[in-house]
Amino acid sequence: MNAPLNRPARTGEFLYSPMFPLGPSETPWKRLDVGGVATIEAAGRRVLTIAPEALTELAFQAFHDTSHLLRPGHLRQLRAILDDAEASENDRYVALEFLKNANIAAGGILPMCQDTGTAIVFGKKGSRVWVEGNEEEALARGVFRTFTETNLRYSQMAPLTMFDEVNTGNNLPVQFDIMAAPGDDHADEFHLMFVAKGGGSANKTFLFQETRAILNPERLYQFIETKMKTLGTSACPPYHLAIVIGGTSAEATLKTVKLASTRWLDALPTQGSAAGHAFRDLEAEMRVLEISRRLGIGAQFGGKYFCHDVRVIRLPRHGASLPVGIGVSCSADRQILAKITPEGVFLEQLETDPAKYLPETTDEHLGGETVAIDLTRPMDEIRATLSQYPVKTRVMLTGPMVVARDIAHAKIKERLDRGEPMPEYLRNHPVYYAGPAKTPAGYATGSFGPTTAGRMDSYVDQFQAAGGSFVMLAKGNRSRAVREACRKYRGFYLASIGGPAARLAKDCIRKVEVLEYPELGMEAVWRIEVENFPAFIVIDDKGNDFYDGLE
Secondary structure (H helix, E strand, O other): OOOOOOOOOOOOOOOOOOOOOOOOOOOOEEEOOOOOEEEEEEOOEEEEEEOHHHHHHHHHHHHHHHHHOEOHHHHHHHHHHHHOOOOOHHHHHHHHHHHHHHHHHOOOOOOOOOOOOEEEEEEEEOOOEEEOOOHHHHHHHHHHHHHHHOOOOOOOEEEOOOOOEEEOOOOOOOEEEEEEOOOOOOOOOEEEEEEEEOHHHHOOOEEEEEOHHHOOHHHHHHHHHHHHHHHOOOOOOOEEEEEEEEEOOHHHHHHHHHHHHOOOOOOOOOOOOOOOOOEEOHHHHHHHHHHHHHOOEOOOOOEOOOEEEEEEEEEEEOOOOEEEEEEEEOOOOOEEEEEEEOOEEEEEOOEOOHHHHOOOOOHHHHOOOEEEEEOOOOHHHHHHHHOOOOOOOEEEEEEEEEEOOHHHHHHHHHHHHOOOOOOHHHHHOOEEOEOOOOOOOOOOOOOOOEOEHHHHHHHHHHHHHOOOOOEEEEEOOOOHHHHHHHHHHOOEEEEOOOOOHHHHHHHOEEEEEEEEOHHHHHHOEEEEEEEEEEEEEEEOOOOOEOOOOOO
């Protein structure tokens, strides 16, 4: 940068800094056996040439790895929860489930989460990099291969009209953000990041249009604490929380939130200058982390570990604007770095042996009462058993459940609106809000974790009044209307741990069959048989709610 820190610019003085001046990376790399990369001489300079096949293979391997493997740092943070004497029993229980899930997913068959995400490719291409043909098409072919050739889920909906949609059947399209990299230091290199962003965590990205008035410590941290509570647990904490203060546009603020949540911006400077570049505020990060630990939400069901860590980034802004962005990377912390250089094609080395982070403990060492619930009993008996225990009680479910999510609920509502009765399967069984990934050969199911409960909130009162949905199972907090319906109709909402979809598929789900609407694919109504399926009582038949006060 051309000016000392903290010195105001003189009138007419040219000060330049890149908006995001990153320091050196400590990324561990592995070299891929991929051809199609060469160098040529042009105008006396070395130019990197990349064949489209190299990009396709890189994208294929990147999205496969990040669907099954995690960064060592993330796994160390999970283990640290188990080793922290101040962690709650529920914190430790959730952390152990995540480590078990990581161990299963690392086998490369079951993805770590049933929501295998939207494919996002972020890149910076040096000025002396030539890609033959259409680089976006080449990368999209790699994404297509990963999702169609492995056990991932198709989640992308193509609009046919304003109101009609169809699943694309291959998880395309890809979101591309590829830009030119300034400077000459890495002009013959192509740096990329591949992100699989699930809908649950994407839905917890927020923009707030504020003013200069919040730029004092008391007001700013009060604002952040209030907004943190609204994140809730539906995006599967513990979170990597990103907060961005300022921005030259709303779009720049939110893009910075996403990049900060992936740790792409960790090597930013830690103080600002008159040149107007971004910087990390380490003191603010520690203060926000402490606030998160005092909230009491914890790793989904009470405790200290609502967040693994926090990134707070300050950006320049227009004097009349102060955008503030907040977002998270969830327990499916899926991003992977890549680079193509004259030396070859490289991919970030993720952890292939997460078992080494598992402790020598069992569930019994974690403490807390666990109640076995027999789902083969009549619904009135199931509810009578649950009614004996307070919210936050850990339960283990064994027996049949029905699986139904957004589209199935909408179709059942249409039937009720026409005067038809509630389907017997919703009268007789708990309903699990979920949608499976593809089933690998030899398995009962693909990864099969819970989806966000709040999307079904508007149906609960009508469904319970019609004699169904008395016991619901999903993830995250719910609205006041759901609490009131459960109090009025003696219903229950149980929350499953959001995140360990591979672990649930392998260890807890024994049988899966379609009951209705097979044409909906993963949105069909399913009947499943479960064994020792873990959950917590969150809302009871008296209207008590573990998350009360977080709205």
